[in-house]
Amino acid sequence: MAHTIITIDRQFGSGGRELGRRVADLLGFAYYDKEILKEIVKKTEFSEEYIRDITEKGPISLFPITYSHSFALASDPNIEMAGDVYSAQTSILRDLAEKSNCVIIGRAAGYVLRDLKPIRIYVYSTLDSKIARCKERDKENMTEKQIVKMIKRVDKQRKRYYEFATGMEWGKLENYDLLVNTSNKDMKALARMVAHYFEEE
Amino acid sequence: MAHTIITIDRQFGSGGRELGRRVADLLGFAYYDKEILKEIVKKTEFSEEYIRDITEKGPISLFPITYSHSFALASDPNIEMAGDVYSAQTSILRDLAEKSNCVIIGRAAGYVLRDLKPIRIYVYSTLDSKIARCKERDKENMTEKQIVKMIKRVDKQRKRYYEFATGMEWGKLENYDLLVNTSNKDMKALARMVAHYFEEE
Numbered sequence: 001m002a003h004t005i006i007t008i009d010r011q012f013g014s015g016g017r018e019l020g021r022r023v024a025d026l027l028g029f030a031y032y033d034k035e036i037l038k039e040i041v042k043k044t045e046f047s048e049e050y051i052r053d054i055t056e057k058g059p060i061s062l063f064p065i066t067y068s069h070s071f072a073l074a075s076d077p078n079i080e081m082a083g084d085v086y087s088a089q090t091s092i093l094r095d096l097a098e099k100s101n102c103v104i105i106g107r108a109a110g111y112v113l114r115d116l117k118p119i120r121i122y123v124y125s126t127l128d129s130k131i132a133r134c135k136e137r138d139k140e141n142m143t144e145k146q147i148v149k150m151i152k153r154v155d156k157q158r159k160r161y162y163e164f165a166t167g168m169e170w171g172k173l174e175n176y177d178l179l180v181n182t183s184n185k186d187m188k189a190l191a192r193m194v195a196h197y198f199e200e201e
Numbered sequence: 202m203a204h205t206i207i208t209i210d211r212q213f214g215s216g217g218r219e220l221g222r223r224v225a226d227l228l229g230f231a232y233y234d235k236e237i238l239k240e241i242v243k244k245t246e247f248s249e250e251y252i253r254d255i256t257e258k259g260p261i262s263l264f265p266i267t268y269s270h271s272f273a274l275a276s277d278p279n280i281e282m283a284g285d286v287y288s289a290q291t292s293i294l295r296d297l298a299e300k301s302n303c304v305i306i307g308r309a310a311g312y313v314l315r316d317l318k319p320i321r322i323y324v325y326s327t328l329d330s331k332i333a334r335c336k337e338r339d340k341e342n343m344t345e346k347q348i349v350k351m352i353k354r355v356d357k358q359r360k361r362y363y364e365f366a367t368g369m370e371w372g373k374l375e376n377y378d379l380l381v382n383t384s385n386k387d388m389k390a391l392a393r394m395v396a397h398y399f400e401e402e
Contacts (some may be wrong), residue, residue, distance in 0.1 A: 180382035
């Protein structure tokens with residue numbers, strides 16, 4: 001039997017990771033987020049830092065000026081290394097998805113696993129709501145200006161990575177099954193709602 | 202106590218109206234769609250056809266070339282008539298929203314009633330799914346080409362009306378709380394999920 005795969009893309013500070021974790025708990029599904037990074041480290045022997053960097057931002061070329069020319073990419077060792085990481089990530093995502101029902105955070109997994117028909121969720125919220133969430137968490141020692149800068153920077157990276165990996169637009173309706181605005185919402189209630197998406201007939 | 206207001210914008214053929222009706226039934230909420238048109242007829246004494254036309258497409262100016270110039274609008278009797286219809290519609294929407302919990306379809310009601318903090322839902326689906334839904338319903342005597350043309354025409358009108366009424370973009374994430382893709386989904390299951398959004402703690 002095919003497993004139920006839930007993939008979650010999320011804006012930084014929108015609480016997508018918390019939502020995913022809660023949905024996984026409610027449904028008894030496996031939850032994969034940072035675990036995937038560790039698996040790629042094992043498989044490729046590149047450093048965790050390097051892998052995190054290129055799987056969050058997309059490949060970094062030695063020759064950025066020629067970035068869009070494939071003949072240059074082919075002869076750029078940085079791009080070749082990145083290619084090894086991406087193919088390791090794809091194979092790990094497939095292994096996890098084939099093992100059991102699961103929730104997978106980020107990594108353009110909704111696209112990578114598209115033949116397994118995952119339910120693709122996009123989690124977002126207003127900037128104010130993201131700032132409030134960041135303040136609540138582990139960012140107490142940052143100014144609001146720094147928080148806003150961080151939110152924008154991370155979302156820009158996520159958007160760039162998604163578009164690099166899929167050729168499609170991050171957060172565009174047609175690439176998702178359900179888009180959830182978490183602003184001013186109780187995360188437990190939202191998680192219960194999302195879990196009901198998977199209720200048996 | 203403030204009522205719970207659910208507003209539904211929907212792409213043509215996506216089943217948004219069916220979803221809204223089912224959610225209203227599950228929650229025991231009032232459901233308003235065509236009823237609003239009849240109320241506007243009573244209130245303004247314009248013809249049903251005229252009102253339907255301008256509340257689906259936006260105002261039609263006698264002088265379309267100067268459409269964007271407000272001094273021309275002010276002296277255009279067609280625009281003045283339309284203004285009467287829109288203000289009647291706004292007052293009817295407010296009356297309904299203040300009467301009881303309800304689901305309201307279309308009419309940019311999520312924006313019109315924004316101070317009542319409605320939950321704003323956008324319902325959409327793939328073109329293939331819309332075509333299949335239209336074929337299933339009362340469009341058996343239309344060719345597929347005609348159906349596609351109708352879908353595109355109606356969605357263009359809805360988009361135009363929403364943007365005229367709100368100055369914002371139809372279907373844009375920040376204007377909604379929940380966006381639901383109905384493609385290949387069981388409408389009863391989706392309605393149950395949406396109803397759980399309103400579950401008490």
